[in-house]
Amino acid sequence: MHPTVATPSDKLVVYQIFTRLFGNQKTTNKPWGSRDENGVGKFNDITDIALKELKTFGISHVWYTGVIEHALMTDYSAYGIRQDHPAVVKGRAGSPYAIKDYYDVNPDLAVDVKNRMKEFQALLKRSHDNGLKVLIDFVPNHVARQYHSDAKPKGVVDLGAKDDKTKAFSPGNNFYYIPGVAFQVPEGVNPPVQTEKQYVEQPAKATGNDVFSAQPNINDWYETIKLNYGVDYQNNRQMHFSPVPDTWTKMRDILVFWAKKGVDGFRCDMAEMVPVEFWGWAIPQVKAAKPGIIFIAEIYNPQQYRNYIFNGKFDYLYDKVGLYDSVRRLMEGKGNAKEITRVWQNESGDFSQHMLRFLENHDEQRIASNEFAGSPWVAVPAMTLSATLHTGPVMIYFGQEVGVNPTKAEGFQGDDGRTTIFDYWGIPEFQAWVNGGKFDGGKLSKDQKQLRAFYQQLLQLVNTSDAIRTGAFYDLQYTNNNNQSPGYNATTLYSYLRHSDRQKLLIICNFDRDQAAKTSIRIPAEAWQAMKLDGSKTYQFNDIFQTKTKVRAKAANAIPVELPPLGVLVLEIQ
Known part of the structure; x- marks a missing residue:
């Protein structure tokens, strides 16, 4: 009945910032609008004032989402950045999970595109100076279809550069291939930016969500290609881990590159789609390069939790299938509190302190939306429970604390109760808190101010209570x-x-x-x-x-x- 007592350091308070949306003050919000029409937030918008306010709010770790360069439809070829074909990009702003260059940052986020890395490093320093630790995404399972690193350090060989494309699978390849067959764009893809050039990929590569077909479906992760960690999926998932696959070495080196830049941790996208053996090999090496760095796994299979903590060496795992799903049903008026008992019983003993609890993130619907609870106040008991049930971390998605409620299709995202991750957009409720860069909530309604005060009071409780921590x-x-x-x-x-x-x-x-x-x-x-x-x-x-x-x-x-x-x-x- 009583889980192992964790150390105080396990009680992180993570604030996820969707970086391109955080500081955007434009209110145009034209569906499928361009960067110039709808605006885009910059690294520089996350000022000392903003960071001080987040620290006062009770945050310990800021997760900047969408930092690493990904495919997008905006043309940056004038800066020596290869243009992406719109047929293999989702949304005009692109998905931050279709990485185009692991060694660079998204040019959209820079005021001076040529100095984009310096602007990110300045944000990193500002965050640290204000007492906040920094997490970024590591996307290990797949990359953009037109992956090409123009910023890679000297001596680094690009992913796929030496692949034998005549083989569907080889332990030495970085990608999987459909030899002799060209890639076909899924039926129904009709990007808002037109080009006379056809998208050419010969031979076709396997798609990120384990689709080994030359033409994925429009609902697949068709804009991405699967990375090869030495697992032969089409031959009973045979594992070829000795000698160490080339992809393992390349991905470890990317992690070390960002660790040495000064980031304090990684939220690892779809970590369970990458073999646990890779994580168990790579994470200790990254921690040796930067002691204290943390790894959070996005993972949805409870049967694999122990494996990814104890063999994969992850510090924390998403508690989506456990607590989030159970509490969400309660919030929607159709759950049962008995489910919470089942959740902690499944997670108790040796790893409850490793579970990261949340009610919102970029993948989930907003609490205030009609698709979820219809009111941000329904979160009061659920968020209190999520923050206080055990000693593990708690996370808030930017704007959750002011009741962000998406009510129309932004473009590729569609009208689905989520804040867009694919489109250029302004978030009205959050802009009211930003208040032209004052970050004082000056334009919030009385109800929004009260909601934010609840969250601040909850985080103060979490940060000061010895029993909870x-x-x-x-x-x-x-x-x-x-x-x-x-x-x-x-x-x-x-x-x-x-x-x-x-x-x-x-x-x-x-x-x-x-x-x-x-x-x-x-x-x-x-x-x-x-x-x-x-x-x-x-x-x-x-x-x-x-x-x-x-x-x-x-x-x-x-x-x-x-x-x-x-x-x-x-x-x-x-």
Whole structure:
């Protein structure tokens, strides 16, 4: 029942910034609009003032999404950058997960394109000077179809440059091929930028989402090509890892390149599509080059969690299939709090502290959208739970704290409740916080200011609570239901303890949108023993979070509590 106690350093507070959207103040928002029509945020827009505000907000790590150069439709050929064919680019601004040059940064993000790397390094320094650590994406599984590094260091051989293209698979190749067959653009692809030149790829390469066909589907990751780590997918996934495949060496060198630039960690895209053996080989070498650097895996297969932590050497994993999915169902009014118990039971013991919890990121729908909860306030119990359940990291997506709600198709993204990752766009709710570069929330509504204040208060709790940062966990659901605790709806109420030597907390979350809860919480004798408290004494329960409620109760008795709809109590036991 009690996971291993983690170290305080595990309680990271990550703020994901979609870099091209963060500082864009243009309000044109023309669907499929160009860079010049709709505007684009720059590295330089993330100023000292912005970073100070994020630090004050409670952030420890900033994840700059979309930094490394990726394919896009904007023409930068005047700067010596090869133009991408629009037939193999998604959206005018392009996907940040179709990397075009692992050794360069996105020219869209620079004021002076020639000095784009210097501008990124200046942002890195600003972030560090303001007490923030920096994460960037590492996209290991696939690259843009027209990958070409014009910024690679001397002596580096480009991916695919020495491949034997007559072979579908070779351990020495960086890519997979369909020999003798040309690539065909998927049916239905109709880019907004037209060109007379046909896209030519001969022979066709396999597509990023493991599609070994010359013509992928429009719903495939058709703009990317799969990297070859020595796994022969078409022959029962035979593994050829000795000698070390060329792709392993190249990708390790890319990680070390960015580590030496000063980044503090990597969020590794679709990490489970790359063999765990590569990670177990590469991560220790990168950590030797830069001690303290962290690795976060985007991973969706719970059966592989232990493998990627203990053999792959990852520090943290996405908790999407576990906590996010369970809590999302509750937020949508169709889940059951019992699912939360199942989640921690599956993750407890040796790796709960490795799970990164979130309610939004660039892949997921916004809480405020009609496709999700329809209101940003539904996040109050869910976000409190996500931030306080265990000692692992918590993440917020930029604009989550002001209730960003996408309501129309931006272009390639479509109207799907997500903030676009493919298009040039301005985010109105976030622009209201940026307020022309003042970053003071001057244009936010009263409701938005209150929402942001909730998030700031939650992060302050996370950053100052010893029990939340370092303590053990005890689930109270099994001793609380309507039979044992009248009024306790175990479907929509979730209660638990977080306790360290210095602090003991009783936390209760009400996920019901409409019903208040008036009930009592039973803490069993074993829990008092686990907290090293005398189960025969009377204690004061003080809410240290939102309501400032105070309750006195004998340990042997149930603790009376009242919570409004979507209410939360964080009661310190004294």
